[in-house]
Amino acid sequence: MKELILELIEKGKYSEARNKLIDMNEVDIAQLLEELDKQKLLIIFRILPKEIAAGVFSYISYELQGYIIESITDKEIKNIIDELFFDDTIDFLEEMPSNIVKRVLKTTDEDTRKLINQFLKYPEDSAGSIMTIEYVDLKKEMTVEQALEHIKETGVDKETIDTCYVLDSNRILEGVVTIRKLILSNGSTLVKDIMTSDPIYINTHDDHEEIAALFKKYDFISMPVVDNERRLVGIVTIDDVVDIIDQENTEDFQKMAAMHPSDEEYLKTNVLALAKQRITWLLILMISATFTGNIITKYNEVLQSVVVLASFIPMLMDTGGNSGSQSSTLIIRGLALGEIRTSDILKVILKEIQVSFIVGITLSALNFLRIYFLKKIDLYISLTVCITLFFTIIIAKIIGGVLPILAKKLKVDPAIMASPLITTIVDATALIIYFSVATRLLHI
Amino acid sequence: MKELILELIEKGKYSEARNKLIDMNEVDIAQLLEELDKQKLLIIFRILPKEIAAGVFSYISYELQGYIIESITDKEIKNIIDELFFDDTIDFLEEMPSNIVKRVLKTTDEDTRKLINQFLKYPEDSAGSIMTIEYVDLKKEMTVEQALEHIKETGVDKETIDTCYVLDSNRILEGVVTIRKLILSNGSTLVKDIMTSDPIYINTHDDHEEIAALFKKYDFISMPVVDNERRLVGIVTIDDVVDIIDQENTEDFQKMAAMHPSDEEYLKTNVLALAKQRITWLLILMISATFTGNIITKYNEVLQSVVVLASFIPMLMDTGGNSGSQSSTLIIRGLALGEIRTSDILKVILKEIQVSFIVGITLSALNFLRIYFLKKIDLYISLTVCITLFFTIIIAKIIGGVLPILAKKLKVDPAIMASPLITTIVDATALIIYFSVATRLLHI
Numbered sequence: 001m002k003e004l005i006l007e008l009i010e011k012g013k014y015s016e017a018r019n020k021l022i023d024m025n026e027v028d029i030a031q032l033l034e035e036l037d038k039q040k041l042l043i044i045f046r047i048l049p050k051e052i053a054a055g056v057f058s059y060i061s062y063e064l065q066g067y068i069i070e071s072i073t074d075k076e077i078k079n080i081i082d083e084l085f086f087d088d089t090i091d092f093l094e095e096m097p098s099n100i101v102k103r104v105l106k107t108t109d110e111d112t113r114k115l116i117n118q119f120l121k122y123p124e125d126s127a128g129s130i131m132t133i134e135y136v137d138l139k140k141e142m143t144v145e146q147a148l149e150h151i152k153e154t155g156v157d158k159e160t161i162d163t164c165y166v167l168d169s170n171r172i173l174e175g176v177v178t179i180r181k182l183i184l185s186n187g188s189t190l191v192k193d194i195m196t197s198d199p200i201y202i203n204t205h206d207d208h209e210e211i212a213a214l215f216k217k218y219d220f221i222s223m224p225v226v227d228n229e230r231r232l233v234g235i236v237t238i239d240d241v242v243d244i245i246d247q248e249n250t251e252d253f254q255k256m257a258a259m260h261p262s263d264e265e266y267l268k269t270n271v272l273a274l275a276k277q278r279i280t281w282l283l284i285l286m287i288s289a290t291f292t293g294n295i296i297t298k299y300n301e302v303l304q305s306v307v308v309l310a311s312f313i314p315m316l317m318d319t320g321g322n323s324g325s326q327s328s329t330l331i332i333r334g335l336a337l338g339e340i341r342t343s344d345i346l347k348v349i350l351k352e353i354q355v356s357f358i359v360g361i362t363l364s365a366l367n368f369l370r371i372y373f374l375k376k377i378d379l380y381i382s383l384t385v386c387i388t389l390f391f392t393i394i395i396a397k398i399i400g401g402v403l404p405i406l407a408k409k410l411k412v413d414p415a416i417m418a419s420p421l422i423t424t425i426v427d428a429t430a431l432i433i434y435f436s437v438a439t440r441l442l443h444i
Numbered sequence: 445m446k447e448l449i450l451e452l453i454e455k456g457k458y459s460e461a462r463n464k465l466i467d468m469n470e471v472d473i474a475q476l477l478e479e480l481d482k483q484k485l486l487i488i489f490r491i492l493p494k495e496i497a498a499g500v501f502s503y504i505s506y507e508l509q510g511y512i513i514e515s516i517t518d519k520e521i522k523n524i525i526d527e528l529f530f531d532d533t534i535d536f537l538e539e540m541p542s543n544i545v546k547r548v549l550k551t552t553d554e555d556t557r558k559l560i561n562q563f564l565k566y567p568e569d570s571a572g573s574i575m576t577i578e579y580v581d582l583k584k585e586m587t588v589e590q591a592l593e594h595i596k597e598t599g600v601d602k603e604t605i606d607t608c609y610v611l612d613s614n615r616i617l618e619g620v621v622t623i624r625k626l627i628l629s630n631g632s633t634l635v636k637d638i639m640t641s642d643p644i645y646i647n648t649h650d651d652h653e654e655i656a657a658l659f660k661k662y663d664f665i666s667m668p669v670v671d672n673e674r675r676l677v678g679i680v681t682i683d684d685v686v687d688i689i690d691q692e693n694t695e696d697f698q699k700m701a702a703m704h705p706s707d708e709e710y711l712k713t714n715v716l717a718l719a720k721q722r723i724t725w726l727l728i729l730m731i732s733a734t735f736t737g738n739i740i741t742k743y744n745e746v747l748q749s750v751v752v753l754a755s756f757i758p759m760l761m762d763t764g765g766n767s768g769s770q771s772s773t774l775i776i777r778g779l780a781l782g783e784i785r786t787s788d789i790l791k792v793i794l795k796e797i798q799v800s801f802i803v804g805i806t807l808s809a810l811n812f813l814r815i816y817f818l819k820k821i822d823l824y825i826s827l828t829v830c831i832t833l834f835f836t837i838i839i840a841k842i843i844g845g846v847l848p849i850l851a852k853k854l855k856v857d858p859a860i861m862a863s864p865l866i867t868t869i870v871d872a873t874a875l876i877i878y879f880s881v882a883t884r885l886l887h888i
Contacts, residue, residue, distance in 0.1 A: 025644065027662050152628060161624050162606050162665075179623055180605050183596055200469065216690070218471050219683035221606075221665055238682050239663035242689065246660070249693045250777055253700075257773035257863065258766050266778045267791060274795070275802035278770050282807060285766055292758035300751055307744055310754065314736035314871055317758065322702055322729055322864045326722050329701035333694055334710045347711060351718070358719035363726060370731075419701065419863050420766045427758055 002032060009040055018047050026052060030059035042071055054083030062095040069100050078107040085159045087132035087240065090119045094129075127211055128204045130244065131225045131234030136164040140174055140192035144185045151179070160237055163222050166195050171231045173224055175199060201226050204233060208244045213338060215241045252336060256329070256418035258285060285420050292317075292427045299435040302444050308377065309438060312385045313431070320392040320430040321423035323359065327352055327400030328422050332414045335404060342409050348401045356397035360390040384438045392430040399425060446476060453484055462491050470496060474503035486515055498527030506539040513544050522551040529603045531576035531684065534563045538573075571655055572648045574688065575669045575678030580608040584618055584636035588629045595623070607666050609676055610639050617668055617676045619643060645670050648677060652688045657782060659685045696780060700773070700862035702729060729864050736761075736871045743879040746888050752821065753882060756829045757875070764836040764874040765867035767803065771796055771844030772866050776858045779848060786853050792845045800841035804834040828882045836874040843869060 001020070008017040021029055021044070029048075033041050033056065045053060045068060057065065057080055069077060081089060081104060093101050093116065105113050115133070122128025136158050138147050147164070155161045164182070166175040175195035185194050201224045202211055214223065215238060225234045251261035258281035262269065269277075296303070296313075303310050331348060334340035340348065364386040372382040400422050404414035438444060445464070452461040465473055465488070473492075477485050477500065489497060489512060501509060501524055513521060525533060525548060537545050537560065549557050559577070566572025580602050582591050591608070599605045608626070610619040619639035629638050645668045646655055658667065659682060669678045695705035702725035706713065713721075740747070740757075747754050775792060778784035784792065808830040816826040844866050848858035882888060 023642075025662060148627065155624060155628055161627070179627070180599060183592065183605070183623070183627075184600055198467075216686055218469060219686075221682065238665065238686075242660055242663075242682075242686065245686065245689055246781060250781070253697075253773050253777050256697075257769045259770050259773070265783045266774050267784060267788060267795075271795060271798040271802065274774075274799045275806075278767070278799070279803055279806055282763060282766055282770075282803065283810065286759055286763045286807060286811065289759040289762040292762075293755035296758065297752070297755040300754070303754065304748070304751070307748070308741070310744070310747065311737035311741040313757070314740065314761065314875075315730055315733040317761070318733040318736075318864075318868060318871065319726060319730045321867070322726055323722070325701045325863065326703050326726075329697050329703070330710050330718075333697050337690060337694070339709045340711060344711060351711075351715060354715040355718045355722070358715065359723055359726065362719075362723055363730060366727065367730065419769065420762075423765070423867075424762060427762065431758075 002028075005032065006035070009036065009044065014043060014047060017044065022049060022052055026055035027059050030056045033060060034064065038067060042068065046072070046076070050079045051083055054080050058084060058088035058092070062092070065092055066096055066100055069096070069104065074103075074107045077104055081108055081112075085132050085134055086115075086119070086234075087130060087159070089116065090129070093120060122204065125207045126204060127202045127206045127208075127225045127236060128234075130208070130211075130240045131204075131236050132159050133234050134159040135222075135224075135232075135235045136161050137167045137171075137232070138164050138177065138191050140166050140168075140190070140195065142191045143187065144182050144189045144191065144194070145187035147177075147182055147191050148187075151182075160222050160235070163235075165224055165232055165235070166191060167232055173199065173201060173226050173230055173232045176224065199224065201230075202236060203228070209248060211236060212241055212244050212248065248336075252332070252415045255413060255415035256332065258282065258418075258420035281420065285424055288424045289427070292424070292431060295428060295431045295435070299431075299439075302435055302438055305444050306381065306438070306442060308381060309384070309434075313434070316385070316388055316392060316430045316434060317423075317427045319363065319389060320396045320426040321419070323356070323393045324396035324400035324422035324426045325419035327355075327397045328404055328418055331401050331404045332418060335408055335414050340405075342405050345402065345405045348405060349398060352397045352401040353394065356394040359397070360393040363393065364390040380441050384434070384441050387437050387441075388430065388434040391433050392426065395429055395433075396422070396426040399429075446472075449476065450479070453480065453488065458487060458491060461488065466493060466496055470499035471503050473500045477504060478508065482511060486512065490516070490520070494523045495527055498524050502528060502532035502536070506536070509536055510540055510544055513540070513548065518547075518551045521548055525552055525556075529576050529578055530559075530563070530678075531574060531603075531681075533560065534573070537564060566648065569651045570648060571646045571650045571652075571669045571680060572678075574652070574655075574684045575648075575680050576603050577678050578603040579666075579668075579676075579679045580605050581611045581615075581676070582608050582621065582635050584610050584612075584634070584639065586635045587631065588626050588633045588635065588638070589631035591621075591626055591635050592631075595626075604666050604679070604681055607679075609668055609679070610635060611676055615675045617643065617645060617670050617674055620668065643668060645674075646680060647672070653692060655680060656685055656688050656692060692780075696776070696859045699857060699859035700776065702726065702862075702864035725864065729868055732868045733871070736868070736875060739872060739875045739879070743875075743883075746879055746882055746886075749888050750825065750882070750886060752825060753828070753878075757878070760829070760832055760836060760874045760878060761867075761871045763807065763833060764840045764870040765863070767800070767837045768840035768844035768866035768870045769863035771799075771841045772848055772862055775845050775848045776862060779852055779858050784849075786849050789846065789849045792849060793842060796841045796845035797838065800838040803841070804837040807837065808834040824885050828878070828885050831881050831885075832874065832878040835877050836870065839873055839877075840866070840870045843873075 005017050005020050033044060048056060134157055136151055136155060151161055162179050164177050165173060166177060168174055175197045176199040177191055177195040181194050200218060204225055204227055222235050222237045224232055225236055227233050247263050254261045260277045262277055331340060367389055368382055368386045371377045371385060372379060403417040407414045407417050449461050449464050477488060492500060563572060578601055580595055580599060595605055605623055607620055607622050609617060610621060612618055619641045620643040621635055621639040625638050644662060648669055648671055666679050666681045668676055669680055671677050691707050698705045704721045706721055775784060811833055812826055812830045815821045815829060816823060847861040851858045851861050
């Protein structure tokens with residue numbers, strides 16, 4: 001199918017290509033357009049029916065959106081903006097340079113312009129930034145028949161009609177009713193008798209994390225967004241929430257690998273931005289690692305007198321770091337999904353102590369077998385290594401379990417307390433234990 | 445509200461409590477029941493209207509589900525199973541011990557029992573394991589009016605009526621039509637004229653990752669699942685997909701922290717299972733870290749003659765490890781979201797070389813300032829440390845960028861190539877560079 005259309009376009013048979021295209025899903029049309037050269041892209045885009053063109057427009061990359069807007073007439077821009085859902089308009093304008101934003105705003109009427117400017121001002125992480133205004137509003141005195149008639153008249157431009165919002169004359173949210181309930185009810189029933197009063201809602205300033213948590217908890221498809229007077233200002237739909245969930249996870253992955261979070265795609269981010277994203281944390285961790293170096297300097301005599309001790313340092317540091325990050329990852333993830341609360345701190349500590357006992361004894365025993373029996377290392381040195389390993393694992397797991405929870409208590413993002421930071425802390429701890437045990441056991 | 449209901453239950457005013465409860469969202473009722481002692485829980489659960497009871501049942505923990513089933517009559521079990529959505533029944537049965545499964549199956553009729561057994565057999569990671577059978581099916585010759593009438597008659601038991609599925613007499617999927625299109629169309633229009641033919645569908649054996657990718661790509665709310673003959677066997681709804689996305693992410697977080705993935709909640713997992721999840725990888729990494737130790741042993745003379753060199757080892761190893769995991773995290777995430785493909789490998793290498801140049805020069809320069817000028821370390825030793833740091837960062841970032849892509853090419857999960865494994869590889873590399881530079885520059 002795709003090859004056929006590309007061939008038709010190649011041959012200049014545009015209207016034939018168009019007829020094949022309009023049967024496809026808008027997402028797939030957008031993907032196909034991305035593969036064309038810019039001139040052909042423009043030709044095809046302009047001959048698409050305008051509702052489809054707007055849908056396709058919302059799915060192509062920001063770069064091509066900018067190119068299209070720069071290449072078409074004001075009239076055509078107006079057509080697209082009229083057909084686009086409001087949240088897609090805002091998404092797109094947020095990414096455009098100011099000259100394009102100005103040009104787009106010029107084509108809209110004053111009310112829309114005002115609304116766009118208002119929406120562009122919502123903080124990036126708030127409900128305001130992802131909500132849309134194409135919802136169905138009903139009055140509670142309507143009958144089901146009137147409500148369905150109203151939906152039939154106004155529904156074509158709405159992003160979703162699955163849930164309808166019942167408002168009073170001041171646009172204050174009084175209830176919600178699903179299209180399913182309307183269809184399954186008798187025509188003469190009043191909306192107020194089948195609506196859910198006291199619906200669960202979002203405030204314009206709620207952040208993305210809270211919104212995602214509400215959608216997950218209640219399995220909603222859409223949710224109303226209200227201002228401080230409980231007036232309905234928009235709705236958030238599940239497709240945007242899915243994007244949020246991905247973004248929040250990407251941020252956590254990045255923070256946990258000691259980077260400033262960024263929601264730009266890797267391949268589309270320039271080299272300088274990538275470098276900047278990474279340098280600060282590397283620097284902080286590099287400097288903290290010198291403390292570990294200082295410990296080695298301090299116990300240099302120990303290393304000089306029992307040379308073989310140095311060769312176990314990487315193993316002790318790595319195992320400590322890995323043990324700690326296992327624990328911190330589980331706790332950070334549990335906190336993010338709401339499965340662990342800060343009040344669970346004692347349960348976590350208890351669990352980590354038990355787990356680290358099992359892990360510590362197993363690894364130390366295996367390690368003892370390996371270095372004492374296989375590598376024939378001196379008994380006391382073998383014991384020094386294994387005792388250190390055991391205590392390092394225990395301390396690493398407790399630190400890994402506790403730090404994310406403490407961070408959350410102090411309103412710091414727990415994701416910061418991940419592998420790199422834990423590793424640095426545990427490294428130093430491991431060495432201090434190592435040299436303390438060594439000096440005692442080996443009488444150095 | 446919650447306190448009031450708990451008080452009413454405390455005082456034994458059950459029917460009053462019930463009247464308050466049934467106005468609440470089922471998720472919130474479930475949460476409230478979880479806080480009651482088991483006897484009270486059972487009393488309240490039994491006096492809930494049966495549709496609400498089934499909804500609440502699907503939201504409470506598996507432990508309490510098991511307890512309730514064990515405590516109620518066969519008749520009551522049948523009522524719950526009749527009202528439960530099929531996917532919730534399967535979810536619940538999957539977690540129950542076999543005696544409970546048997547008891548539940550005994551209460552169902554033969555057809556349901558057959559179907560349950562068939563669904564329980566689908567692989568855990570397949571579409572079959574999350575689909576449900578409560579969908580609306582239409583015929584393409586129906587008029588919109590007939591279709592809406594049909595929905596009105598059968599819709600009350602369906603999980604969603606937002607999208608309806610058009611089937612031929614052999615239940616082969618011919619198209620889909622949204623409730624929105626039906627409502628906005630003229631009553632005499634035929635379904636076949638407004639349906640989307642060639643709808644995008646899932647196969648029963650598609651895995652969760654592919655399903656999530658399709659939902660994200662097309663912003664669907666539900667998707668049809670067909671067998672190899674394209675017969676409709678069920679539908680998947682977005683709420684289950686959101687759960688999948690969370691699960692897939694949790695798995696990636698766990699793999700990236702060197703653990704066997706598990707989808708059990710941390711606080712609900714027992715200590716032995718947690719220890720088992722962690723030991724294997726720690727052991728593998730512990731043994732690989734001994735190679736790094738061997739390098740230290742081999743170059744022991746170098747360390748003996750220039751004692752201060754040892755104190756920079758932790759800093760070099762940590763910075764190398766962190767640089768590598770930054771890169772691997774970005775690439776693993778990009779691969780998971782479909783933003784990076786294996787064919788992008790050269791682009792990634794080129795980008796990582798450029799980024800690592802900037803990062804390497806910055807960190808090495810700052811480090812040189814610190815150790816040569818501030819700590820007054822010998823010029824050649826300072827140079828040795830900074831040159832090693834520079835090359836370690838470059839190699840770490842290339843390894844971190846390339847390994848996840850190679851893993852994907854070899855059909856291994858890229859998430860394995862994360863922080864812990866990269867650290868182990870980079871540690872050894874850093875030390876080899878360090879000692880090679882040192883022997884040359886310091887003429888040892």
